[in-house]
Amino acid sequence: MPNLRFTEKALSDWMLGNANDSDIAISSRVRVARNLQCLPFPLVATNEQSIEVLERLTDMEKYDDLQSFGTFYMLNLNDISPLDKKVLVEKHLISPSLADESHYGAVILSEDESISIMVNEEDHLRIQCLYPGFQVRDAWEKATAIDDIFEAHIDYAFDDTRGYLTSCPTNVGTGLRASVMMHLPALVMTQQINRILSAVSQVGLTVRGIYGEGSEAVGNIFQISNQITLGQTENEIIDNLHSVVLQIIEHEKNARERLLNESKLRMTDRVKRSYGILSYAEIIDSKEAAQRLSDVRLGVDLGIIEGPSTPVMNELNVMTQPGFLQKTFGEIMGNEDRDVYRAKLIREKLRTHKDNS
Amino acid sequence: MHCQECGTRQATLHFTKIVNGEKTEFHICESCAREKGEIVPGTSGGFSIHSLLSGLIDFDTASKVQSGASKAAQPLRCEECGMTYTQFSKAGRFGCSSCYEYFDERLNPLFKKVHGSTTHVGKIPKRGGSQIQVKRQLDDLKAELQKRILEEEFEAAATLRDQIRELEKGLSE
Numbered sequence: 001m002p003n004l005r006f007t008e009k010a011l012s013d014w015m016l017g018n019a020n021d022s023d024i025a026i027s028s029r030v031r032v033a034r035n036l037q038c039l040p041f042p043l044v045a046t047n048e049q050s051i052e053v054l055e056r057l058t059d060m061e062k063y064d065d066l067q068s069f070g071t072f073y074m075l076n077l078n079d080i081s082p083l084d085k086k087v088l089v090e091k092h093l094i095s096p097s098l099a100d101e102s103h104y105g106a107v108i109l110s111e112d113e114s115i116s117i118m119v120n121e122e123d124h125l126r127i128q129c130l131y132p133g134f135q136v137r138d139a140w141e142k143a144t145a146i147d148d149i150f151e152a153h154i155d156y157a158f159d160d161t162r163g164y165l166t167s168c169p170t171n172v173g174t175g176l177r178a179s180v181m182m183h184l185p186a187l188v189m190t191q192q193i194n195r196i197l198s199a200v201s202q203v204g205l206t207v208r209g210i211y212g213e214g215s216e217a218v219g220n221i222f223q224i225s226n227q228i229t230l231g232q233t234e235n236e237i238i239d240n241l242h243s244v245v246l247q248i249i250e251h252e253k254n255a256r257e258r259l260l261n262e263s264k265l266r267m268t269d270r271v272k273r274s275y276g277i278l279s280y281a282e283i284i285d286s287k288e289a290a291q292r293l294s295d296v297r298l299g300v301d302l303g304i305i306e307g308p309s310t311p312v313m314n315e316l317n318v319m320t321q322p323g324f325l326q327k328t329f330g331e332i333m334g335n336e337d338r339d340v341y342r343a344k345l346i347r348e349k350l351r352t353h354k355d356n357s
Numbered sequence: 358m359h360c361q362e363c364g365t366r367q368a369t370l371h372f373t374k375i376v377n378g379e380k381t382e383f384h385i386c387e388s389c390a391r392e393k394g395e396i397v398p399g400t401s402g403g404f405s406i407h408s409l410l411s412g413l414i415d416f417d418t419a420s421k422v423q424s425g426a427s428k429a430a431q432p433l434r435c436e437e438c439g440m441t442y443t444q445f446s447k448a449g450r451f452g453c454s455s456c457y458e459y460f461d462e463r464l465n466p467l468f469k470k471v472h473g474s475t476t477h478v479g480k481i482p483k484r485g486g487s488q489i490q491v492k493r494q495l496d497d498l499k500a501e502l503q504k505r506i507l508e509e510e511f512e513a514a515a516t517l518r519d520q521i522r523e524l525e526k527g528l529s530e
Contacts, residue, residue: 040437
């Protein structure tokens with residue numbers, strides 16, 4: 001089994017970096033989709049063609065300029081167990097589609113896991129850059145620099161009018177998807193969230209759950225990303241997302257302040273109850289865990305409790321996912337076992353934290 | 358809360374339907390929802406971006422057929438990868454980059470709906486894209502030239518004109 005390191009730790013090194021507004025904007029991500037000229041997209045490619053794509057895009061000697069961004073490791077999806085794939089998805093290092101549907105798929109990961117280059121996903125090449133907090137501009141700059149390294153050696157499928165050609169019409173043009181993961185509990189509690197989310201969709205942005213398309217927003221975590229990829233420059237797309245996210249952060253801050261002013265006792269009660277449940281529960285399902293973790297995270301942000309640090313909270317969000325639980329405890333488990341192990345893991349993690357502080 | 362349809366199972370789906378401004382609330386269980394064929398977002402068989410998209414694409418085909426514009430017996434088809442327009446409209450995804458050329462006439466309305474635009478204005482590959490870069494630069498210079506002429510800044514306009522000539526010479530070579 002190659003490079004198990006990527007599935008052993010729940011928290012990627014890049015998540016440990018300090019960043020502004022990381023209490024509300026948890027992380028930023030930019031993804032760029034590219035395809036090779038003269039080869040059909042992965043959806044209809046033959047095995048030989050997929051192998052050719054794989055070989056051309058994972059020739060690390062050719063792309064040695066990548067080394068300026070750190071050390072890279074290549075993983076063939078065929079060599080990875082279903083469980084490890086699941087963990088990589090839970091850590092956002094690969095997409096569910098690369099894990100489940102790809103033929104001759106591969107991922108090139110940087111050591112700190114901040115860069116993930118997917119091969120033979122829906123498109124031949126998908127470059128993804130992750131940053132902690134609200135740093136979507138930096139993520140774009142890094143992604144475009146990596147794009148240039150590949151472009152120096154391969155001819156992309158590009159058209160004067162349509163831009164970068166992609167398998168799905170929703171990505172054509174820039175092939176750019178920029179997103180910010182946001183924790184918005186106060187906007188949910190004050191019931192402003194729907195109004196804000198529908199306003200967001202009016203300006204070419206979209207809101208998704210934590211695991212992308214079609215996933216539910218659990219634990220008050222929302223993913224805001226651009227919907228439009230054609231007819232705007234990359235900078236316009238990034239600026240648009242940037243200014244909308246800034247406004248949402250402002251709204252969330254105001255809502256938090258209002259909650260503190262108007263119902264401090266209730267808030268304190270809610271936060272401490274959740275902290276209590278997480279510290280002592282024997283069985284907890286993923287939805288409740290996410291909600292309680294959200295309460296505790298808010299409590300820490302507001303100074304109501306001296307609870308676990310943000311990295312510990314981020315780590316718990318990943319660790320309590322089904323794949324990671326199974327990885328940790330090394331057993332095939334049903335839903336109920338999982339809820340027991342989840343509770344155990346959270347209890348232990350919070351206890352270690354308390355002992356350390 | 359019990360399902361309002363069968364009255365026995367737990368209602369797990371709660372949603373509001375608005376038809377012609379009339380609001381109806383539903384609280385039903387998953388199996389009744391499936392039976393009724395309600396399209397419920399977030400459940401399998403419900404909405405996905407691709408099915409939504411293929412709806413948009415189909416819509417185009419339907420309106421074309423109705424207006425009798427495409428009665429040709431030959432289905433629209435990409436000669437490179439063999440994908441037909443019908444297949445594309447079902448999958449919501451292109452087979453290869455040539456599909457963009459073969460389906461070109463149908464794509465503008467689709468891109469308009471999805472992106473509100475039909476033309477790329479962003480990044481251009483450095484290699485192979487140099488021509489486009491020059492063309493874009495030319496467009497900018499010509500616009501600037503017009504502005505200068507209107508403002509009667511002829512000296513600046515002359516400099517711009519020379520720059521444009523230089524670039525155009527490079528393009529035609």
